[in-house]
Amino acid sequence: MGGDVGPQVAIEGAALALRELRHSSFLFHGREAEITPILDNFPDLKKVSRVLHCDNVISMEEKPSQALRKGRGNSSMWMALQSVKDGEADVVISGGNTGALMAMATFCLRPMEGISRPAIAAIWPTLRADIIVLDVGATIGGDAKQLVDFSILGAALARALFDMEAPSIGLLNVGTEDMKGHEEVREAAAMLTSGSGAGFTYHGFVEGDDIGKGTVDVIVTEGFTGNIALKTAEGTARFISTLMKDALTAGPMSRLGALLALPALRRMRQRIDPSAINGGPLLGLNGIVVKSHGGADARGFGNAIRIAVELARSDYLAKVGHSLNRLTAVLEQPPASTPDAAMETSQ
Amino acid sequence: MGGDVGPQVAIEGAALALRELRHSSFLFHGREAEITPILDNFPDLKKVSRVLHCDNVISMEEKPSQALRKGRGNSSMWMALQSVKDGEADVVISGGNTGALMAMATFCLRPMEGISRPAIAAIWPTLRADIIVLDVGATIGGDAKQLVDFSILGAALARALFDMEAPSIGLLNVGTEDMKGHEEVREAAAMLTSGSGAGFTYHGFVEGDDIGKGTVDVIVTEGFTGNIALKTAEGTARFISTLMKDALTAGPMSRLGALLALPALRRMRQRIDPSAINGGPLLGLNGIVVKSHGGADARGFGNAIRIAVELARSDYLAKVGHSLNRLTAVLEQPPASTPDAAMETSQ
DSSP, X not given: OOSSSTHHHHHHHHHHHHHHOXXXXXXXXXXXXXXXXXXXXXXXXXXXXXXXXOOOOOOTTOOHHHHHHHHTTTSHHHHHHHHHHTTSOSEEEEOSOHHHHHHHHHHHHOBOTTOSSOEEEEEEOOSSSOEEEEOSSSOSSOOHHHHHHHHHHHHHHHHHHHOOSSOEEEEEOSOSSTTOSOHHHHHHHHHHHHHTTSSSEEEEEEOTHHHHHTOSSEEEOOHHHHHHHHHHHHXXXXXXXXXXXXXXXXXXXXXXHHHHHHHHHHHHHHXXXXXXXXXXXXXXXXXXXXXXXXXXXHHHHHXXXXXXXXXXXXXXXHHHHXXXXXXXXXXXXXXXXXXXXXXXXXX | OOSSSTHHHHHHHHHHHHHHOTTOOEEEEEOHHHHHHHHTTOHHHHHTEEEEEOXXXXXXXXXXXXXXXXXXTTSHHHHHHHHHHTTSOSEEEEOSOHHHHHHHHHHHHOBOTTOSSXXXXXXXXXXXXXXEEEOSSSOSSOOHHHHHHHHHHHHHHHHXXXXXXXXXXXXXXXXXXXXXXXXXXXXHHHHHHHXXXXXXXXXXXXXXXXXXXXXXXXXXXXXXXXXXXXXXXXXXXXXXXXXXXXXXXXXXXXXXHHHHTHHHHHHHHHHTOGGGGOOEEEESBSSEEEEOOTTOOHHHHHHHHHHHHHHHHTTHHHHHHHHHHHHHHHHHSOOOOOHHHHXXXXX
8 A cells, every 4th residue: 555656556566477477466555445456457467466455554654663552453554464474475675654654564574583673785786797785775873783683684685686605795984994983883893703604704894985886795784874864865866867868859960969879778778777776675574575766667566576586586585594594503603723822832 | 196097087177167267376296206207398387386395195006094194294295285274276176095094184274163073075967057965075973963064065066166045955865755764864954944044944854866857956864865966977977878878879770870869869868977966075173175086087086186276265264164054043032932832821
């Protein structure tokens, strides 16, 4: 029921996703009277769908605390999460209120053992390849342990989505030298250095421009900075695209030029098209939850569904659990003595 | 002596700036044997310049603490700052090590009365007009009082550079609602709401994409987030420019198209040219210091000089002092009783 335009986008998105994901079936949670007439337009989808009526809908404006009070246990958002908890659904996708979804998902599905706070990941196009940036807004602040948790969650996501063995991880900072940044990020760096090899390779600190370069596979930061980085990048992309559009429509020669270059410009546009990269997994919960952007179109929503299904198929949750255990074991080991230290002791 | 290529850029930049700033004169602090041969190529500049020899030069790699130990009192960077302190120069411009410059400037020129920590400002091109974003890297973290200080410093900079009466100020946050963000930013919002009108208009919270939109004249945040936002934007701009270049050189039709649109594309490029917006003022010190990007070319260095001179001419330092006094007076007033409250008291 969520998003800027309601169920139309979710249903049309599911119809698009179904073309690729042939053996999937869908549960639509929300107001039957609004959902069914739209679903009637997609007979193939209708055959594999059930509508589960729920009158209580969380609006885009509600605060997380209000949403919890109003919708815990009996809203369409909660019911969708509950269907994953009960094993009726493998994944849940929502275009609704992000803060409410985060709060409800945390209450309904509970954080995974060993994870204190969940995170939202963004799949980010770069000069090299798509990379993962997290947290982009689930948390505000966070200690070293949380940054390490996010690293594990992000690495497992990269392994699942990009099919890689040991993704490289960078901690977002204001410089690459060891002494840069605040205590939390330096302490996290020490922990990741010890843990490097346990399902990821720790690269070191990275700076803001390393995101666009794609220097590493996973970039980790707390949610305040991550959210501002994500939105600053969106704003910059929009600014430059607007300048470019203005330039290519300024006068008849430019317009003719743009026409000739149109196919190449279209291909370029696709690479930074928000629909093509829509879908922010909520990580660290006992269940797969993907947030679709409130303003996404049907193709964008379909992409969020595709990401959720990929996570389920790649056994993401088991991989995270395994990684957490490995890292915990490594970090709990007493630091290995160097030969020199051992010699000093023996003398 | 600083920057990626040393004195060549600074001297050539000064020669470019001199064409516009006809009554200026220059002091070059550094190794005479390196400076003089370059200066000989610019006879007009040489006539209004003095070279002040100093052998001790701070490298780009030194940590601020090392730089202070090594260069306090006797390095070319320190001597340049000292020349402002002694009134020999009105402004100082450096392309050197940012951390070292910040540390030395703070020691040499001292923070202005009422300002606890200085900030670095960026002049940021947006869809609407250039705006100011600070702090982009002088600080890590910071309390509400510091965010308010930065607001005053940024507003005075906007008044000086953009010739406006009451610039609008936004606090960078993860949402625009009152309850968003951490305590520091919410507390700063309360203080700025009380102070709005004292030389600036407080707009409220802004998000990362408001930077590119140019929603307000001055965007304020602490240096960790500000630095990451700045570099993320640089990375995004480079990413999209590269995609665009690739698109416009992909095949003969695109290349012909690009050729036809070239003049318009060049004009566009100028608007986001790092040289055209180079020059980050260090704010909150008893003296005007402008940092030129280490990778800036002569045109970029010339622009940093131009910004410094504009600040001196517009009496920036006096304006900041005046604003601080006005805001302090407003914030120290007891909260005005509303008529209702007064009535309740009188009953």
